Amino acid sequence: MAPTPTAPEDPTSGSPRTDADDPARTLPQVSGRHHTLDGIRALACLMVLIVHVSTETGDVLTPGILGGVLSATVLAVPLFFALSGVLLYRPWARAALDGTRGPNVPSYLWRRVMRVFPAYWVVAATALVLWAGEYRGSVVHWIEVLTLSFPFNTSPHWAGPGPYGLGQMWSLSVEVSFYLTLPLFAAVLHLWARGGATVNARGRRLIGGLAVMTALSFLALIPQYFPEPSEHMHAWLPRCMGMFAVGMGLSVLSEWAWRESGPDGPVRRLCRTIAASPGLCWLVAAAFFLLEATPAAGGRFFEPGNLWISAVENITNIGFALFMVAPAALAPRPKDGPPPALRTAEAWRGGAWLGSVMRHRVMVFFAPISYGVFLWQFVVLYLWRDFTGQEIFTGSFWLDIIPVLIVTTLLAKLTFHFVEEPSRQWSRRFVSPGGRGRRPTPTGPPPR
16 A cells, blocks of 8 residues: 655745645646546436436336436536536636636637537437438438537428437537637636736625626526527526536636635635535535425426426526535635545545545546547437337436446447547647646746
8 A cells, every 4th residue: 555645845944835825725636637626527427317217217207206306416517517617618717817818719619519410420420311301301301410509400301309329419509609709708807807906806706796697597598488488498508507607706706716815715614625625515505406306397308388488497406416516616726636536534534535536447448538428328328229129218327327337438439539539639739738838847836
């Protein structure tokens, strides 16, 4: 067993450094690979697989707790949205707080395109060849699918949220819509923040602006139902903006903490408190999860319900994403070396157990291939059910989940190594990996 890492010594006294000696050790991690957030992404991709398999087998219709819990795993979607808000808005939040220019927009958009579309095109083309039927030769249908614009077709020829084998891609379309509009949202927030004369004033303005964005996501529900129901709008960005906004708000708090004056300002105390209380945060998230499992948050399928049910669902999505992601997004950089084992007392001090769980070997394995797992699952699920001759709402979740998970994981692994990584490396030839607005790893005293 590796020896337990010890605290670095204070060079002036020879004694171990404490958090009081080095305040930066208690500030949120704002650079480098964030393994705990990667673990949450891995958790979300497995939750998506669970909800889709259990829906196809009909297990979500099981009366009582089991069916409700299985259906509530759809809350993986707001987790993905909040993670995008945290990670993508961070450089813009940094620039708004500092009063400097943000990232280079063309470079940002190019990286997003090369991150999303090459792997998606492989899966989308596979699904179209297998199941497009009479529309296999339709240029319009191919363009709609390959550009992820099919959710904007107000008179689709398919049932459900997307073409057969691609039903989960509505959420990817929402993600891409967010990617495209993020520079605009960031510019508006930046202009609003400029009215603040200090870092604290700019931080308050940014949080206020994001609160307005969240409120607008609720107002966006109104045209979905009035003057007449428009179910297709349920798969559009406006109603989902609150889920992205909570992640954007967490990125503001994490950067703001680094710039707050004094060692014990209110933002720093808030970040430390949340980071040290993952158990309490996840208990609140569990309450939202249970609410999602009830009829109050809608039915057990992709169905908008009515205005009030959609409002409750929106509250559930936002609350769950916020309290699941916040303790990870605001946590300080972990110490060097492996995370403490859960059986040790160290893991249960200061919320360290969250990092240990999210850096477990299972999470580490699934994190890099989570996008591929998300992409391939319906293709594998439908091929498996065709092979076994199962009809919709028949079969067993427990018998289907294992082979579907194995094959989906294999395809995701291959896609990661032969499509995603080569695309990312190729795209780096054309843009700088850093770009404007990037901040080096903080060293020395925390900035004011």
